[in-house]
Amino acid sequence: MDRxxxxxxxxxxxxxxxxxxxxxxxxxxxxxxTAAVWAAGARIPVSLAASxxxxxxxxxxxxxxxxxxxxxxxxxxxxxxNHLPHSEPPKTVWQGSAETLSFNRWTMVNLExxxxxxxxxxxxxxxxxxxxxxxxxxxxxxxxxxxxxxxVVYRADxxxxxxYxxxxxxFGIPKFxxxxxxxxxxxxxxxxxxxxxxxGPACAAACPxxxxxxxxxxxxxxxxxxxxxxxPDRYVGHIxxxxxxxxxxxxxxxxxxxxxxGFAKVPERSLPSFTRMALEIIPWIVTVLxxxxxxxxxxxxxxxxxxxxxx
Ligand code: SF4
Ligand code: SF4
Ligand code: SF4
Numbered sequence: 001m002d003r004x005x006x007x008x009x010x011x012x013x014x015x016x017x018x019x020x021x022x023x024x025x026x027x028x029x030x031x032x033x034t035a036a037v038w039a040a041g042a043r044i045p046v047s048l049a050a051s052x053x054x055x056x057x058x059x060x061x062x063x064x065x066x067x068x069x070x071x072x073x074x075x076x077x078x079x080x081x082n083h084l085p086h087s088e089p090p091k092t093v094w095q096g097s098a099e100t101l102s103f104n105r106w107t108m109v110n111l112e113x114x115x116x117x118x119x120x121x122x123x124x125x126x127x128x129x130x131x132x133x134x135x136x137x138x139x140x141x142x143x144x145x146x147x148x149x150x151x152v153v154y155r156a157d158x159x160x161x162x163x164y165x166x167x168x169x170x171f172g173i174p175k176f177x178x179x180x181x182x183x184x185x186x187x188x189x190x191x192x193x194x195x196x197x198x199x200g201p202a203c204a205a206a207c208p209x210x211x212x213x214x215x216x217x218x219x220x221x222x223x224x225x226x227x228x229x230x231x232p233d234r235y236v237g238h239i240x241x242x243x244x245x246x247x248x249x250x251x252x253x254x255x256x257x258x259x260x261x262g263f264a265k266v267p268e269r270s271l272p273s274f275t276r277m278a279l280e281i282i283p284w285i286v287t288v289l290x291x292x293x294x295x296x297x298x299x300x301x302x303x304x305x306x307x308x309x310x311x
Contacts, residue, residue: 058218059149060129061213061214061220062252063124063253064227064253065121065124066234068121068122069209070122073208074203075108077203081192082106107203109123124203126173127174127250129189134168135165136272137275141159142158143155143159143160144165149191149193151193153190170271173188175187217251224251236254238254240254245267
């Protein structure tokens with residue numbers, strides 16, 4: 001083979017502007033992937049990236065546990081309002097029967113606190129109607145939905161029985177109808193939102209002691225802070241639900257620390273916000289990868305070109 005002359009060695013190599021089919025496919029795939037991911041990312045903010053803001057119309061209930069006498073009138077009112085069938089009428093908490101939430105038991109009042117050596121306290125339990133509900137964010141068919149008022153409601157006609165809402169709820173509220181062999185559904189408090197004319201939850205209306213106060217969440221929060229401030233001897237300095245899981249529509253006041261009453265310790269940040277964060281960085285990761293791979297395909301010669309250059 002002839003050796004190149006010194007002049008030929010110093011001359012710049014001719015630029016090959018033609019693309020092989022392989023290079024064309026690599027580069028166009030990178031560009032298309034980048035465009036597709038950015039297009040998908042642009043749609044994310046509508047449903048996932050924006051956390052629902054709390055407006056003045058956001059409804060809520062303030063539960064003052066220091067006022068509860070454990071009569072369970074709220075439980076009976078919930079059964080009647082929602083036509084929930086039960087074989088036995090619920091008793092008061094002092095008669096010693098404890099019941100947990102179930103598919104057709106959307107609220108319950110049980111005595112809590114004895115296990116930790118404290119004074120027993122009647123505690124009402126139901127869905128807390130999170131401001132940024134995890135059950136809604138994981139439901140693949142929109143069977144769990146947060147209404148503009150703030151009520152988180154369940155639609156049985158959409159449910160496919162996947163039970164993701166049960167796994168996602170940080171408070172363990174949704175319950176599955178295990179006994180049903182066909183079309184089992186989820187049961188949970190609906191905030192009485194299905195009433196034709198909504199005038200507040202039936203349980204709050206039935207409470208004889210003012211333990212349950214229905215109203216606008218911002219106003220209830222203001223009132224809760226005022227109660228805690230004016231009676232530090234009566235209340236622990238914590239409003240459960242103000243920040244838990246990103247904030248909830250149902251908020252609690254208590255004279256006993258909440259961890260002694262079996263209240264779940266949950267992060268202040270809502271669980272869906274972690275998912276949103278992951279979704280927001282995915283377009284960046286894929287874009288960087290696409291750019292790096294496209295640049296590599298420009299710089300690294302294709303197999304055909306390399307073979308042509310071989311002696
Ligand atoms: S408490 Fe659970 S079921 Fe109720 S809205 Fe929050 S995540 Fe959903
Ligand atoms: S708000 Fe309505 S559905 Fe929820 S616990 Fe009270 S009565 Fe039952
Ligand atoms: S009706 Fe009121 S006082 Fe009676 S158990 Fe329910 S929350 Fe407590």
